[in-house]
Amino acid sequence: MSIWPVNFDNYKIERKAKSEENKNIDKDKNLEIEALKELNSLIGLNKVKQIINELYALEQVQIKRKNAGLATDPIVLHMVFKGNPGTGKTTVARILGKLLKGIGVLSKGHVVEVERADLVGEYIGHTAHRVQENVKKSLGGILFVDEAYSLARGGDKDFGKEAIDTLVKAMEDYKDEFILILAGYRDEMEYFLNTNPGLRSRFPIQIDFPDYTIDELLQIAELMVKNRQYILTDSAKRKIMKVLINDNTTREIGNARLVRNIIERAIRKHAVRIMNKKTITKDDLMIIDSIDIRED
Structure with a gap:
């Protein structure tokens, strides 16, 4: 008489799947620890670190509340980074991608870095296609638009407006599938957010990156x-x-x-x-x- 389970093949498959799942959990946990270490080792940026740590804690608590059967509120993580060049905006975005992948908020955690030239096309329809392609590349991660204010510089007839409209639509079409971070000089980003009445409210998290001493x-x-x-x-x-x-x-x-x-x-x-x-x-x-x- 066989001592093996009746569905031994299924048993092996389940054991293998469980083993892979545990490996992925360990890998994500290590990524989370690595990201936190990188964040807290950054020189200066104390206010930036504080905000990122608050977001991290909030996401962790939301996950625990969900697991406990308690009500959770959806957290919109689209952000605006405002500051001069060289103040760590791109670096923090990359760390954030790792951190959110580590706790399961993002499935991949990669960062797609673009600027105006990557989004704005040369004829009608070309811009929408470019934006959509970059959004699709960023699914599961972060789309980081540097010098985002340049999208609004050309006025209503400029294809930059089409890029903004397509990004806003993508935020609805791919809700919870990617995070959009718009970055640039502080004053220019304020002007940019004021060009579209509904734009500011779509980015509830706005972080100022101070100049280094x-x-x-x-x-x-x-x-x-x-x-x-x-x-x-x-x-x-x-x-x-x-x-x-x-x-x-x-x-x-x-x-x-x-x-x-x-x-x-x-x-x-x-x-x-x-x-x-x-x-x-x-x-x-x-x-x-x-x-x-x-x-x-």
Whole structure:
């Protein structure tokens, strides 16, 4: 007499499916933990972190309430990110995608990054097609539209208006299947939201990304070199600080992007400097000094 279950094949299939399900749960949990770690390790952006952590907590509680048979309110997660370039808007969007995938709000968690040129076509109907294609690519994840205000710059006859209308329709057609994040300069995004009376209400979450302080920018520089396995001397740090203080555009057009440019130029200059040495030590390969920091 067989000791195996009557439907042994089905039993094996169920065991395999259960095993795969457990693997996916573990994978999502790891993704959630990784995303939270990335978010909280960001330099500055304390208010931004607070809002994202609130959204994370709210989604977690809604899931627990649903599992407990309690009433839940649908949460609209379409957002507007307002701030200067280099303030972390794209970085936070990518972390958010991972976080929401980790807790099951998004099925994929990927981020499709587009701007006006990716959405606005050259003739009637072309724009709608472009927008729809990018929306479909983003299903299960986030559609991140950078410099979104440029869609409203051309007036009523510009195809940018068609792009806005198609995005709004997609938010209804694919409700709960993707998150739309519109990003750009603070003042320009305010103007953009005012161009369409119903637009602002569709984005209940609006997050301001402040400019980094000089101290925060120096911390970012130190983190960048550390991640590349370089070391800044104290004199190099002082020179970077001097460059940041003297650069009047730091907050308006630079922020972290300006810091990245400074560090990447320093690494190139460092490479040229040490190649002229007869012998090169491990310290030589790692230490960036003030001579490697350009002031222009």
